[in-house]
Amino acid sequence: MPLPPEPPSGGPRRVSTPPGPFLTRREELAARRAELREIARRRRRRGLFVLLAALVLLGAVFGGGAYLVGSAFFTDDFDGEGQGDAVVRVLDGDSTRQIGTMLARRGVVASPEAFTEAAAEEKKVLGIQPGYYQMRLQMSGEAAVAAMIDPSSRVGRLEIRGGTQLDDTRSPDGTVAPGVISLISQASCARIDGQRRCVSPEELRQVMATADPASLGVPQWAVEDVARAEPNRRFEGLIVPGLYDVAPGTSATDVWKSLFAVSVAQLEASGLTSDASHDGLATYELLVLASLAEKEAITPDMGKVARVITNRLDINQRLELDSTVNYPLDLQALRTTAEARGTAGPYNSYQNTGLPPTPIAAPGKDAIAAALAPEAGPWTFFVRCQKDGTSCFATSLAEHQANVGQAVRNGAF
Known part of the structure; x- marks a missing residue:
C-alpha cells in the first residue's frame, strides 16, 4: 500500500515504524520489564558508588577524629628508666612545661606532655632548682620526674664557704678539709658516655698558673697583683663564698671563666670595685x-x-x-x-x-x-x-x- 503524502512544510511530521516484524503484547511486556530491570540495575550501581564515596569521606572524617582523640588521650612516652647518659640544665625561672620541653629536646623524654603529666602528680617538682642534673635518655615521664626530684641527680653544684682556702687544709687532729680547687673538681664530675668524668685538680692548677688572668675574667683591679703572685696561689680569695653551678664536661679554662663571671659580680656588688679604697689601701x-x-x-x-x-x-x-x-x-x-x-x-x-x-x-x-x-x-x-x-x-x-x-x-x- 502506498505511503501517505508528506504534509505541508512546517506541519507535524508522522514517522512510521521501519518495516519489520511486529511484537506481540507479551513480547512488549517482556521488553518493558527488561528495560525497567536495567534502569534499576544502573540506579543501584550509582547508589553503590555514592555509598562508597560517602564511606570514604566518613572514614577520612572518622580517622581524623580518631587521630585527634588519640592525640588528646594518648601521650607519646617511653617505657622504663631509660638508657645512656644525659646531663641537662634547668634555668632560673623555668616552668614545669619549659623543663619538659627541654627534656624532650634532649631526648630524655618522648614529649613534653610525658613529663608534665607525670609532674602533675608530684608536688616536689615545684622545688626543682636551677642547675645541672644527671639523667638518662629515653626515660618514661614518670622516671624523669623521679630523677629530677632526687637530690642525688643534682650535679655541678659547688658551695664555697667563708674561710676556705684554695688548697686542702688539715687540722691538728689530722682532719683534712677540701680546698676550693678540690671542691671545684668534685663539682665538675658527671657520668658522660658511661664513664665518670671530672676536671682534675691538676688541670685547674695548670690553667691557674699559666693562663692570662684577664682572659679568664679576673677583675682589672686584681690583674697586676695576680700576675706577680706565686702561680699556685694567684687565685686565692677571688672565688668568694656562695653557691655556683659548674657545667660537667667542660674544660678547666671554661670552668674558671664561669666561676669568675659569678664571683666578680658578687665582689663588685659587695663594694670591691676599681675605685674602692680605704685607709690608703687599693x-x-x-x-x-x-x-x-x-x-x-x-x-x-x-x-x-x-x-x-x-x-x-x-x-x-x-x-x-x-x-x-x-x-x-x-x-x-x-x-x-x-x-x-x-x-x-x-x-x-x-x-x-x-x-x-x-x-x-x-x-x-x-x-x-x-x-x-x-x-x-x-x-x-x-x-x-x-x-x-x-x-x-x-x-x-x-x-x-x-x-x-x-x-x-x-x-x-
Whole structure:
C-alpha cells in the first residue's frame, strides 16, 4: 500500500515504524520489564558508588577524629628508666612545661606532655632548682620526674664557704678539709658516655698558673697583683663564698671563666670595685684585708679586727697573725709553732711588715664589709678570749697580756 503524502512544510511530521516484524503484547511486556530491570540495575550501581564515596569521606572524617582523640588521650612516652647518659640544665625561672620541653629536646623524654603529666602528680617538682642534673635518655615521664626530684641527680653544684682556702687544709687532729680547687673538681664530675668524668685538680692548677688572668675574667683591679703572685696561689680569695653551678664536661679554662663571671659580680656588688679604697689601701689590698678578718674573727668582731690591722699598718707595725703563718703550711690552727714563726717567707707576718702578697682565704660579705668600713677604735692588739671565738681588744701590750691570761683561763686556746 502506498505511503501517505508528506504534509505541508512546517506541519507535524508522522514517522512510521521501519518495516519489520511486529511484537506481540507479551513480547512488549517482556521488553518493558527488561528495560525497567536495567534502569534499576544502573540506579543501584550509582547508589553503590555514592555509598562508597560517602564511606570514604566518613572514614577520612572518622580517622581524623580518631587521630585527634588519640592525640588528646594518648601521650607519646617511653617505657622504663631509660638508657645512656644525659646531663641537662634547668634555668632560673623555668616552668614545669619549659623543663619538659627541654627534656624532650634532649631526648630524655618522648614529649613534653610525658613529663608534665607525670609532674602533675608530684608536688616536689615545684622545688626543682636551677642547675645541672644527671639523667638518662629515653626515660618514661614518670622516671624523669623521679630523677629530677632526687637530690642525688643534682650535679655541678659547688658551695664555697667563708674561710676556705684554695688548697686542702688539715687540722691538728689530722682532719683534712677540701680546698676550693678540690671542691671545684668534685663539682665538675658527671657520668658522660658511661664513664665518670671530672676536671682534675691538676688541670685547674695548670690553667691557674699559666693562663692570662684577664682572659679568664679576673677583675682589672686584681690583674697586676695576680700576675706577680706565686702561680699556685694567684687565685686565692677571688672565688668568694656562695653557691655556683659548674657545667660537667667542660674544660678547666671554661670552668674558671664561669666561676669568675659569678664571683666578680658578687665582689663588685659587695663594694670591691676599681675605685674602692680605704685607709690608703687599693681594691686588691682591701680583698687581702677582708681575708684576714675572715680567718681571724667571728662575724661580730670582724670590724674591730680589721681596725687593729689598719692601725698596725698605719704605724708600720708587724701584724703578727698566726693565720698568715699557717697559710702556706695549709694548716687550720689557732696557734703557730716557734719553728713556723721563725721560718722566712712572704706570708710570715711575724717577720714582715705590711699585708701578705695575696688573700689567705675566701672572704665573705661580712668580712668584705669590715674591710671597707672598719669599726672606729684605737686598738692595736686582739686575742681570741672566749670559747665561742669572741676576741678581746687592747690598746697596750700590758692590757693585751692581761687578755691573753684571761683567754688561757677561759680555755679559749
